[in-house]
Amino acid sequence: MSRLRVGVIGCGYWGPNLIRNFVGCPSTDLVAVCDASPARLAAAAGACGGARPTSSVDELLGVPLDAVAIATPVSTHFALAARCLEAGLHVLIEKPMAANAREAQALVDLAEGHRRVLMVDHTYLYGNPVRRIKECVEAGDLGELYYVDSIRINLGLFQADTNVVWDLAPHDLSIVDHVLGREARSISAWGCAHADPEVEDMAYVNVDYDDRTMVNFHVNWLSPVKVRRMIFAGSRRSLIFNELDTSEPIKIYDRGIDLGGDLEGRRKRLVSYRSGDVRSPHIEPGEALQAVVAHFAECVREGKTPLSDGRMGLRVVRLLESATRSMRAQGGRVVLANGAAADGNARARTSRPDELHPGRPGRPDREERGHALLR
Numbered sequence: 438m439s440r441l442r443v444g445v446i447g448c449g450y451w452g453p454n455l456i457r458n459f460v461g462c463p464s465t466d467l468v469a470v471c472d473a474s475p476a477r478l479a480a481a482a483g484a485c486g487g488a489r490p491t492s493s494v495d496e497l498l499g500v501p502l503d504a505v506a507i508a509t510p511v512s513t514h515f516a517l518a519a520r521c522l523e524a525g526l527h528v529l530i531e532k533p534m535a536a537n538a539r540e541a542q543a544l545v546d547l548a549e550g551h552r553r554v555l556m557v558d559h560t561y562l563y564g565n566p567v568r569r570i571k572e573c574v575e576a577g578d579l580g581e582l583y584y585v586d587s588i589r590i591n592l593g594l595f596q597a598d599t600n601v602v603w604d605l606a607p608h609d610l611s612i613v614d615h616v617l618g619r620e621a622r623s624i625s626a627w628g629c630a631h632a633d634p635e636v637e638d639m640a641y642v643n644v645d646y647d648d649r650t651m652v653n654f655h656v657n658w659l660s661p662v663k664v665r666r667m668i669f670a671g672s673r674r675s676l677i678f679n680e681l682d683t684s685e686p687i688k689i690y691d692r693g694i695d696l697g698g699d700l701e702g703r704r705k706r707l708v709s710y711r712s713g714d715v716r717s718p719h720i721e722p723g724e725a726l727q728a729v730v731a732h733f734a735e736c737v738r739e740g741k742t743p744l745s746d747g748r749m750g751l752r753v754v755r756l757l758e759s760a761t762r763s764m765r766a767q768g769g770r771v772v773l774a775n776g777a778a779a780d781g782n783a784r785a786r787t788s789r790p791d792e793l794h795p796g797r798p799g800r801p802d803r804e805e806r807g808h809a810l811l812r
């Protein structure tokens with residue numbers, strides 16, 4: 438079977454990783470790379486094999502291609518992806534998929550209308566640790582999931598066009614979406630801007646999936662130390678994913694509480710503590726991005742729906758948009774109408790028009806500052 442002819446747009450920080458993996462993937466041929474910056478293009482050129490470099494998207498679209506991967510800033514995602522889909526190309530787009538839910542929905546519709554694959558690079562879903570976490574949860578190894586607690590903090594790279602939630606939370610939100618397999622009902626976020634008064638650089642985000650599973654995310658560009666940790670705590674066992682521990686990224690703790698007796702007994706706090714073994718299952722090493730590009734090629738070739746398709750990308754964008762709206766209203770809860778409002782947008786418990794500044798996710802317009810509590 439012939440290889441998928443791919444072009445990459447965006448050769449900044451992340452683009453070269455895509456380039457390297459497309460060059461190394463047996464089912465893809467990297468045929469063109471594009472960056473608006475000649476310096477970035479020149480820096481990436483050495484690793485592009487025989488791919489044609491260009492600083493013009495028009496020129497890239499003139500090259501015979503089957504698909505493109507887009508690794509440009511989020512504010513450019515919609516326009517570039519829409520052009521490529523309309524040109525009949527399959528699209529792999531970086532997270533977050535678009536700058537707002539309206540644009541993300543439009544891309545989903547365009548891809549469906551043109552019968553093209555639209556996949557979002559939610560990289561973690563393709564890594565072996567997250568694969569194992571999903572298996573554990575689905576097999577019931579953890580019992581009933583009580584909570585997910587995620588910390589993703591370090592001295593972060595300040596982004597020009599997004600706040601910390603749009604930069605870091607797509608990873609955690611996509612992992613939880615994938616592992617839980619259900620849609621969020623509502624979201625509340627509390628954030629603070631220090632370096633740039635218009636861009637939150639730390640935030641606490643709470644997502645409500647159902648009455649008994651608490652899900653919290655802490656994202657932060659101001660932490661002196663790097664922490665990448667998620668706890669999935671269940672009634673039977675708890676699992677901790679520590680991404681920075683490359684030899685044992687997952688530990689499963691047979692620790693927790695056992696509830697004795699009937700309801701009356703529990704009211705009297707007949708709780709006993711279980712302190713069993715800790716297990717570190719073997720996790721096969723491997724680069725998640727390699728699996729991303731292979732999965733993309735497979736979906737195009739076999740007409741499959743990607744694990745992280747446009748609809749998942751849209752769900753994540755809806756949560757990011759709602760989290761930012763909530764932060765601007767000092768943690769006011771944004772109701773997602775059980776994940777899917779009829780118009781595809783989240784409804785906030787507020788009467789004001791709620792669109793964020795188009796094309797600049799995570800940056801407020803003037804009226805959004807100092808808004809009263811939503812409830």
Ligand SMILES: NC(=O)c1ccc[n+]([C@@H]2O[C@H](COP(=O)([O-])OP(=O)(O)OC[C@H]3O[C@@H](n4cnc5c(N)ncnc54)[C@H](O)[C@@H]3O)[C@@H](O)[C@H]2O)c1
Nearest residue numbers: 447448449450451452472473474477508509511531532560
């Ligand atoms: N999946 C991941 O783990 C991961 C990690 C980092 C970044 N990302 C995502 O990748 C995307 C890019 O992030 P980055 O950190 O590489 O950004 P970056 O600013 O380092 O690079 C973006 C590049 O795009 C080029 N560019 C911008 N507009 C263009 C246009 N219209 N045509 C051609 N080139 C254009 C810029 O010149 C720049 O070289 C973002 O969406 C980001 O969230 C994903």
